[in-house]
Amino acid sequence: xxxxxxxxxxxxxxxKGKEGVLxxxxxxxxxxxxxxxxxxxxxxxxxxxxxxxxxxxxxxFYSRFYFVPRGKTIVxxxxxxxxxxxxxxxxxxxxxxxxxxxxxxxxxxxxxxxETVNCVGCCALAPVVVVNEKPxxxxxxxxxxxxxxxxxxxxxx
Amino acid sequence: xxxxxTLTIDGKGISVPRGTxxxxxxxxAGIKIPHLCYCPGLKGTGxxxxxxxxxxxxxxxxxxxxxKVAPEMVVHTNTEEIREARRFVVELLLSRHSGLCLSxxxxxxxxxxxxxxxxxxxxxxxPVRDPGYPVDESNPFIVRNYNLCIxxxxxxxxxxxxxxxxxxFMKRGIETRVSTALDKPLQEAGCDFCGxxxxxxxxAALMEKNRRGKxxxxxxxxxxSYCGYCGxxxxxxxxxxxxxxxxxxxxxxxxxxxxxxxxxxxxxxxxARLTTPLVRRDGELxxxxxxxxxxxxxxxxxxxxxxxxxxGVGGIVGALVSNEAAYAFQKFIRAALKSGNVDSGLRFSGxxxxxxxxxxxxxxxxxxxxxxxxxxxxxxxxxxxWRRVPAVWGRIxxxxxxxxxxxxxxxxxxxxxxxxxxxxxxVPGAEHLVLQQLAAAVLRQVGERxxxxxxxxxxxxxxxxxxxxxxxxxxxxxxxxKAAELWADxxxxxxxxxxxxxxxxxxxxxxxxxxxxxxxxxxxxFLGHSLTNAQGIWRMGAVAETLPGLQTGPxxxxxxxxxxxxxxxxxxxxxxxxxxxxxxxxxGLYVLGENPVASFPGCDRVAARLKKLEFLVxxxxxxxxxxxxxxxxxxxxxxxxxxxxxxxxxGEVRQFREVLPAKTLAAWEVIGWLASKVRLDAGxxxxxQLKSExxxxxxxxxxxxxxxxxxxxxxxxxxxxEAGPDGSxxxxxxxxxxxxxxGSWALHGGIRALCRFGGDCVGLAPEDAERLGLEExxxxxxxxxxxxxxxxxxxxxxxxxxxxxxxxxxxxxxxLLIPEAPNKPVxxxxxxx
Numbered sequence: 005x006x007x008x009x010x011x012x013x014x015x016x017x018x019x020k021g022k023e024g025v026l027x028x029x030x031x032x033x034x035x036x037x038x039x040x041x042x043x044x045x046x047x048x049x050x051x052x053x054x055x056x057x058x059x060x061x062x063x064x065f066y067s068r069f070y071f072v073p074r075g076k077t078i079v080x081x082x083x084x085x086x087x088x089x090x091x092x093x094x095x096x097x098x099x100x101x102x103x104x105x106x107x108x109x110x111x112x113x114x115x116x117x118x119e120t121v122n123c124v125g126c127c128a129l130a131p132v133v134v135v136n137e138k139p140x141x142x143x144x145x146x147x148x149x150x151x152x153x154x155x156x157x158x159x160x161x
Numbered sequence: 162x163x164x165x166x167t168l169t170i171d172g173k174g175i176s177v178p179r180g181t182x183x184x185x186x187x188x189x190a191g192i193k194i195p196h197l198c199y200c201p202g203l204k205g206t207g208x209x210x211x212x213x214x215x216x217x218x219x220x221x222x223x224x225x226x227x228x229k230v231a232p233e234m235v236v237h238t239n240t241e242e243i244r245e246a247r248r249f250v251v252e253l254l255l256s257r258h259s260g261l262c263l264s265x266x267x268x269x270x271x272x273x274x275x276x277x278x279x280x281x282x283x284x285x286x287x288p289v290r291d292p293g294y295p296v297d298e299s300n301p302f303i304v305r306n307y308n309l310c311i312x313x314x315x316x317x318x319x320x321x322x323x324x325x326x327x328x329x330f331m332k333r334g335i336e337t338r339v340s341t342a343l344d345k346p347l348q349e350a351g352c353d354f355c356g357x358x359x360x361x362x363x364x365a366a367l368m369e370k371n372r373r374g375k376x377x378x379x380x381x382x383x384x385x386s387y388c389g390y391c392g393x394x395x396x397x398x399x400x401x402x403x404x405x406x407x408x409x410x411x412x413x414x415x416x417x418x419x420x421x422x423x424x425x426x427x428x429x430x431x432x433a434r435l436t437t438p439l440v441r442r443d444g445e446l447x448x449x450x451x452x453x454x455x456x457x458x459x460x461x462x463x464x465x466x467x468x469x470x471x472x473g474v475g476g477i478v479g480a481l482v483s484n485e486a487a488y489a490f491q492k493f494i495r496a497a498l499k500s501g502n503v504d505s506g507l508r509f510s511g512x513x514x515x516x517x518x519x520x521x522x523x524x525x526x527x528x529x530x531x532x533x534x535x536x537x538x539x540x541x542x543x544x545x546x547w548r549r550v551p552a553v554w555g556r557i558x559x560x561x562x563x564x565x566x567x568x569x570x571x572x573x574x575x576x577x578x579x580x581x582x583x584x585x586x587x588v589p590g591a592e593h594l595v596l597q598q599l600a601a602a603v604l605r606q607v608g609e610r611x612x613x614x615x616x617x618x619x620x621x622x623x624x625x626x627x628x629x630x631x632x633x634x635x636x637x638x639x640x641x642x643k644a645a646e647l648w649a650d651x652x653x654x655x656x657x658x659x660x661x662x663x664x665x666x667x668x669x670x671x672x673x674x675x676x677x678x679x680x681x682x683x684x685x686x687f688l689g690h691s692l693t694n695a696q697g698i699w700r701m702g703a704v705a706e707t708l709p710g711l712q713t714g715p716x717x718x719x720x721x722x723x724x725x726x727x728x729x730x731x732x733x734x735x736x737x738x739x740x741x742x743x744x745x746x747x748x749g750l751y752v753l754g755e756n757p758v759a760s761f762p763g764c765d766r767v768a769a770r771l772k773k774l775e776f777l778v779x780x781x782x783x784x785x786x787x788x789x790x791x792x793x794x795x796x797x798x799x800x801x802x803x804x805x806x807x808x809x810x811x812g813e814v815r816q817f818r819e820v821l822p823a824k825t826l827a828a829w830e831v832i833g834w835l836a837s838k839v840r841l842d843a844g845x846x847x848x849x850q851l852k853s854e855x856x857x858x859x860x861x862x863x864x865x866x867x868x869x870x871x872x873x874x875x876x877x878x879x880x881x882x883e884a885g886p887d888g889s890x891x892x893x894x895x896x897x898x899x900x901x902x903x904g905s906w907a908l909h910g911g912i913r914a915l916c917r918f919g920g921d922c923v924g925l926a927p928e929d930a931e932r933l934g935l936e937e938x939x940x941x942x943x944x945x946x947x948x949x950x951x952x953x954x955x956x957x958x959x960x961x962x963x964x965x966x967x968x969x970x971x972x973x974x975x976x977l978l979i980p981e982a983p984n985k986p987v988x989x990x991x992x993x994x
Contacts, residue, residue, distance in 0.1 A: 042343065056342040061329030
């Protein structure tokens with residue numbers, strides 16, 4: 005058994021025998037791998053006795069479940085009204101250029117994923133960029149890019 | 162009656178049972194309520210909102226497919242308000258429906274089109290937005306055009322009911338779409354291509370690939386008949402346009418057919434069908450006239466019989482031909498050739514077991530039917546029966562969905578094991594011992610006294626159980642105890658699901674004993690069989706031991722001698738096994754609808770024996786391996802051309818309908834003609850005459866009206882699987898998927914595409930493959946004590962380590978198995994080529 009399947013098995017075992025746990029299991033799996041690896045989903049299907057189709061039906065209903073690997077650092081540019089007024093379009097353009105990614109793409113080295121989001125709810129900070137769940141005001145996109153690149157792995161090393 | 166509810170629908174007073182939906186109640190009064198997502202045979206979901214109705218004193222419109230009737234309800238189904246609401250729904254559907262009815266295959270039978278018409282929608286009120294989904298044509302059978310889909314979800318529900326369960330709604334809102342996990346093509350997603358989704362689709366979103374361009378449904382004539390592929394002989398409708406089958410449908414839209422029934426009809430019209438007789442000249446088979454070849458055949462048989470006596474000639478018939486063909490055949494061999502040597506390939510696929518079980522159960526009335534499986538509370542599913550008789554699986558699934566407990570016994574991790582509460586997975590060859598151990602555990606729970614009273618031969622049975630208890634089988638005592646608890650519940654309706662051709666006789670007998678043990682004597686044993694007419698061939702007397710109607714004895718022989726106006730040979734004559742033995746006296750052989758060179762165990766030796774014959778006639782649909790060796794090849798007409806009957810695994814007599822013009826003469830016409838040349842006698846060339854003769858000879862086609870069961874435990878035997886050294890492999894024939902079916906029909910039936918490796922593969926557990934350094938697709942030599950073959954490795958995580966599985970029915974597999982015990986695992990060695 006591969007490590008992905010083994011880890012998935014461990015995650016599911018926390019929930020076995022309980023009803024209505026599918027979404028929790030999927031969230032934990034995504035928390036572990038950053039997305040839902042097919043191999044892990046197969047384990048979930050086997051262990052919970054839910055068909056693969058049904059699991060993907062549930063998972064694809066929610067936009068926050070992902071089916072392909074994502075970058076270690078996830079950069080979300082808010083495109084809500086307040087941010088838009090304060091120039092989020094230009095921020096996005098700069099970030100796309102600086103990271104070499106279009107919105108929705110992940111860099112081949114799996115370092116960055118760039119996406120847009122419609123509102124993160126802290127409009128007072130606009131224009132907002134959320135880096136790995138941490139919102140920040142971006143007045144100078146170049147500086148953000150430089151920080152991102154310097155920290156390489158999302159400020160983790 | 163207390164359970165009836167009286168209500169008023171559109172002014173009509175109606176009484177229906179409590180719990181009926183308004184939609185059904187209206188139907189009984191002849192009031193049709195339009196509906197899209199509701200489909201008879203499937204659970205309702207109330208999604209489409211077309212079946213809206215008005216109930217007086219109830220606010221708003223309600224969904225009639227979900228709302229149950231209540232006393233004194235007053236329902237209106239067709240007011241202007243309702244029509245307006247329905248119109249709105251259909252208009253919304255049309256806004257995402259980019260199809261052009263003018264050129265749509267489904268025009269005239271599309272429900273969306275019908276309702277748009279009924280509601281008077283002349284032009285869409287909303288702009289039509291083409292979803293722009295690519296049309297999926299990646300598989301050979303079904304075209305999926307989700308641009309025409311209205312998201313009724315019928316396909317999803319039917320897929321779940323039939324047990325494939327590979328479809329669901331993906332995404333959400335306007336992006337919602339029916340798809341498989343990760344949008345994989347159907348083959349990869351695990352689709353069986355039962356085609357039920359096509360059957361229930363109300364629009365043209367799902368279509369049979371082969372029917373495209375062949376016309377609209379109003380041009381088709383649906384003719385009811387039965388499938389000829391496996392023992393369940395499912396009812397189906399061939400939809401014909403002129404003389405061409407354009408699609409196959411079922412009585413109710415959600416009824417099950419497997420891929421062979423729904424899409425495998427191509428063999429009937431295949432260009433490879435034999436249509437003229439062939440005769441061997443200068444070593445080559447060349448076309449010839451009927452008169453000439455039958456003259457030759459009759460002369461050669463006469464000569465051989467004169468030279469070697471009646472034991473020098475014989476006949477073997479396959480279990481796919483009709484009762485009438487089988488009856489005519491055995492009569493020809495016995496009355497015209499005066500030889501007792503008539504037998505069937507059934508000899509190698511469970512004849513003895515069938516006979517034993519039938520004896521105990523007292524005939525087909527005592528068998529379990531497919532519906533008994535669906536209605537069971539506890540099921541014991543043995544081996545690969547669900548692949549041999551595919552209709553079984555849907556029934557198991559339905560029972561499981563209802564809460565039935567399922568115990569599986571077998572090596573392979575397949576669908577039944579997924580729904581099973583207990584999976585008994587023994588080492589190969591220990592299946593019967595597991596059942597014996599199970600019986601011992603059940604006996605402890607039910608107590609000896611009553612069993613002893615009820616069932617004969619109890620002491621012998623108990624002795625055998627005692628000797629089986631300690632034998633290691635690979636199954637733990639805990640599992641056995643769990644299974645025993647389920648099976649010992651005598652109030653639960655229990656059914657054993659077995660394929661008589663897919664287990665060892667020991668396993669079959671042990672299974673029957675388990676039924677007897679718990680007093681489950683009636684409708685508790687399902688005797689599945691891969692071949693359509695296993696029951697009929699045997700009952701028509703096309704086996705060495707019995708005359709038509711399963712009759713034997715001197716008086717019966719005398720009666721048949723009078724009926725046939727001939728002196729009859731000694732019965733029993735030689736069995737197929739004896740006829741094909743090295744030292745058999747047979748010099749001339751007539752083979753009808755059977756392919757011994759590929760389908761008999763030890764088939765390479767069979768081929769060698771056939772080479773020594775002085776005269777071989779083969780009559781078949783195709784030029785099979787055996788036909789290729791013949792001196793004379795006669796074409797065979799299919800049951801879909803000639804009609805005739807078969808007896809299915811439930812013991813039902815099923816009448817095939819003549820749906821296609823015959824490509825050649827009916828089997829009995831050929832046999833009648835041949836008989837007149839051998840013996841100047843007729844009487845079986847005409848179907849009607851033949852049928853009335855059969856009914857005289859074997860009333861009710863030998864299906865006895867109400868036989869008396871004779872409950873007596875059968876001896877199981879104490880065969881113990883030989884334990885090889887560590888890491889050794891056992892070869893097991895397995896019908897693990899449809900692709901494993903290698904008969905000539907499937908080959909020419911247009912379902913070849915599912916046979917990924919043909920009959921050439923050997924399945925191995927990932928662990929074994931890794932240990933042996935073999936990869937998917939590696940060419941290997943497979944060697945047993947009985948033969949050697951080449952094969953391609955297929956890594957299959959459904960298999961346990963220590964097992965090498967090869968497709969049941971395939972010629973290569975048959976060369977490797979023990980000729981006397983084709984279902985017994987055999988030590989095998991696998992080496993890289």
